[in-house]
Amino acid sequence: MSQIDRYRPDDRRAVEALYRRVFGNDAAEASRLRWEWQYRRNPNNAGQEPEIWIAREGRAIVGQYATMPVRLSVRGGEIQGSWGMDVMVAPERQRQGLGEQLFRMWDRNVGASLGLGLSDSSYRLFQKLRWPDVGPVPCLVKPLTRRALRRPNWPQPVNRLVSALTLPIVRIVARTRPMAAEVVTIQRFDESFTALWEELAPKFAFAVRRDAAYLNWKYVGAPHVRYSIAALRRDARNVGYAVYRHLHEPRGRVTLIVDFLADPADEAGLRALLHWVDREARQADSDKIRTFAMHGAFRRVFRKSGYFQVKSTMELVAKVNQVEVDRAFYEKPEEWHVTLGDSDQDR
Numbered sequence: 001m002s003q004i005d006r007y008r009p010d011d012r013r014a015v016e017a018l019y020r021r022v023f024g025n026d027a028a029e030a031s032r033l034r035w036e037w038q039y040r041r042n043p044n045n046a047g048q049e050p051e052i053w054i055a056r057e058g059r060a061i062v063g064q065y066a067t068m069p070v071r072l073s074v075r076g077g078e079i080q081g082s083w084g085m086d087v088m089v090a091p092e093r094q095r096q097g098l099g100e101q102l103f104r105m106w107d108r109n110v111g112a113s114l115g116l117g118l119s120d121s122s123y124r125l126f127q128k129l130r131w132p133d134v135g136p137v138p139c140l141v142k143p144l145t146r147r148a149l150r151r152p153n154w155p156q157p158v159n160r161l162v163s164a165l166t167l168p169i170v171r172i173v174a175r176t177r178p179m180a181a182e183v184v185t186i187q188r189f190d191e192s193f194t195a196l197w198e199e200l201a202p203k204f205a206f207a208v209r210r211d212a213a214y215l216n217w218k219y220v221g222a223p224h225v226r227y228s229i230a231a232l233r234r235d236a237r238n239v240g241y242a243v244y245r246h247l248h249e250p251r252g253r254v255t256l257i258v259d260f261l262a263d264p265a266d267e268a269g270l271r272a273l274l275h276w277v278d279r280e281a282r283q284a285d286s287d288k289i290r291t292f293a294m295h296g297a298f299r300r301v302f303r304k305s306g307y308f309q310v311k312s313t314m315e316l317v318a319k320v321n322q323v324e325v326d327r328a329f330y331e332k333p334e335e336w337h338v339t340l341g342d343s344d345q346d347r
């Protein structure tokens with residue numbers, strides 16, 4: 001019989017070995033690099049053991065559910081939320097109900113249990129357990145060069161033809177425009193961003209609290225990636241930000257807008273941030289810019305700024321326990337603010 005309880009410091013080696021068996025060597029090595037930061041330095045978990053549940057059989061560890069505690073703003077109030085991240089069961093013990101026990105233990109202990117960007121098996125388990133399925137977080141792409149429309153699964157001549165045919169459209173959406181507000185790069189988030197979050201939080205039906213401590217942990221202190229941060233300023237005040245990075249993919253260079261914040265009613269502000277990122281992406285020689293955005297008002301501004309909505313595989317499930325919400329809450333996530341920066345999606 002297995003028993004589920006909280007992680008203890010001397011579980012670390014056995015958990016690493018199980019991770020290697022379930023996810024492979026490369027993923028295990030990458031996880032080891034992030035581990036201290038991801039689990040111990042999370043400001044929402046200060047001074048406590050990481051929020052990880054372990055399934056034990058005798059002295060053996062046969063499963064874990066590792067999670068990320070966050071403060072979650074739900075319809076103006078703040079509750080304790082938890083992103084479920086690295087869930088795994090030993091291969092020889094899968095499909096015997098252990099995963100379900102781990103999911104339920106986690107859910108019983110948190111104010112909201114949340115999942116983003118799920119594997120096929122965990123998505124099916126969430127469905128089986130009837131977690132509210134919010135759907136994928138929409139993905140938006142802005143092409144900057146004709147290479148942007150290439151597909152790795154198309155043969156070379158098809159890719160060339162598509163590039164040539166779409167060049168006039170790409171030229172129109174990628175043209176540079178003058179900037180409307182002040183945008184500056186910053187190295188850290190100061191406390192004015194906590195004040196900004198407190199002012200904006202009531203405007204979102206659902207969003208992780210983006211205060212200075214969280215933002216610095218997530219985007220300044222991450223050991224595995226380097227981000228650039230742009231602050232939007234008006235009347236000598238910070239009124240928004242964008243976090244982005246450039247990377248190589250098999251078919252070209254991409255700039256990812258990982259996270260951003262502005263007043264959803266401040267169209268000019270978000271546009272100014274997007275113009276800034278356009279220029280940065282061009283300087284980095286990117287073929288396209290990609291982002292994920294749930295909020296309807298933000299998505300409209302992206303579309304007006306030359307982004308196209310494309311198929312997204314970043315599934316979102318969410319179950320709010322600590323406060324009462326009705327079904328309509330999950331069915332209309334138009335005012336939810338969820339981005340690629342949420343959970344541990346940007347690995």
Ligand SMILES: CC(C)(COP(=O)(O)OP(=O)(O)OC[C@H]1O[C@@H](n2cnc3c(N)ncnc32)[C@H](O)[C@@H]1OP(=O)(O)O)[C@@H](O)C(=O)NCCC(=O)NCCS
Nearest residue numbers: 087088089094095096097098099100119121122124125128
């Ligand atoms: C996801 C995981 C933790 C589930 O644990 P588990 O102990 O197998 O789950 P349970 O036995 O409690 O539940 C089984 C249900 O999960 C889903 N499921 C689990 N494995 C599945 C698979 N390989 N394919 C499809 N569905 C699967 C199904 O809904 C299944 O129900 P069914 O057996 O009635 O069809 C486990 O499969 C695992 O470790 N997977 C590999 C790692 C992984 O993908 N982690 C998720 C990262 S987001």
